[in-house]
Amino acid sequence: DSGVTQTPKHLITATGQRVTLRCSPRSGDLSVYWYQQSLDQGLQFLIQYYNGEERAKGNILERFSAQQFPDLHSELNLSSLELGDSALYFCASSVGGEEEKLFFGSGTQLSVL
Amino acid sequence: GESVGLHLPTLSVQEGDNSIINCAYSNSASDYFIWYKQESGKGPQFIIDIRSNMDKRQGQRVTVLLNKTVKHLSLQIAATQPGDSAVYFCAEQGYGQNFVFGPGTRLSVLP
Numbered sequence: 237d238s239g240v241t242q243t244p245k246h247l248i249t250a251t252g253q254r255v256t257l258r259c260s261p262r263s264g265d266l267s268v269y270w271y272q273q274s275l276d277q278g279l280q281f282l283i284q285y286y287n288g289e290e291r292a293k294g295n296i297l298e299r300f301s302a303q304q305f306p307d308l309h310s311e312l313n314l315s316s317l318e319l320g321d322s323a324l325y326f327c328a329s330s331v332g333g334e335e336e337k338l339f340f341g342s343g344t345q346l347s348v349l
Numbered sequence: 350g351e352s353v354g355l356h357l358p359t360l361s362v363q364e365g366d367n368s369i370i371n372c373a374y375s376n377s378a379s380d381y382f383i384w385y386k387q388e389s390g391k392g393p394q395f396i397i398d399i400r401s402n403m404d405k406r407q408g409q410r411v412t413v414l415l416n417k418t419v420k421h422l423s424l425q426i427a428a429t430q431p432g433d434s435a436v437y438f439c440a441e442q443g444y445g446q447n448f449v450f451g452p453g454t455r456l457s458v459l460p
Contacts, residue, residue, distance in 0.1 A: 238392065238394070240392075242392075269447075277452075278438065278450045278451060278452045278453055279393070279438065279450040281447050281448070281449075284447060292447050294447065326392050326393070328392075328393075334381075334444060334445070335380070335381040335400065335442065335444075337383055337395050337398055338383075338395075338440075338448065339395065340385075340392035340393045340394070341392050342390075342391055342392045343391075343392050
């Protein structure tokens with residue numbers, strides 16, 4: 237167990253809908269990262285938060301947004317969902333310094349039908 | 350759950366043999382590297398890391414080798430076991446940058 241908790245484990249929804257994925261980082265970790273993993277691609281970095289502030293942005297669509305709350309948990313909001321958004325979404329956390337390993341949650345499997 | 354990367358390169362090894370998984374990284378400025386293991390239905394799990402001031406690091410049954418000249422990273426697993434069957438990712442990071450993950454290699458351990 238990595239100590240990173242993600243909910244829900246599975247999410248099935250329809251095109252055009254909006255969903256929220258939740259992540260609780262390891263105790264003491266200030267940084268939260270969101271990654272997308274689809275069948276034909278590796279782990280694609282979406283966004284990083286550090287202590288409540290956005291620190292880095294990757295290949296995140298405008299339809300997607302995230303935030304990190306004062307208790308350090310994070311939410312990833314996906315809206316106007318399309319079939320191509322079906323993927324595994326992972327949250328990872330780290331203490332927040334440089335050259336630190338990331339600890340991953342078990343992911344949320346999103347299926348858009 | 351879904352299988353990760355159905356079309357990933359696959360390495361098949363006999364149980365008890367040693368496995369070598371290779372990774373070519375892209376950024377010559379990368380100075381920190383990690384190997385992750387991902388089992389079906391689970392998130393990536395940290396295996397071992399290495400910094401650019403080293404060329405070899407050993408863990409329990411695993412060794413990571415770094416060749417900065419050719420930008421190559423390898424993961425050696427000794428006495429491969431059925432529980433080692435998984436997808437293995439390398440990840441590189443430059444100072445002030447986010448991790449970039451490789452496409453992954455599927456390791457299949459044959460009985």
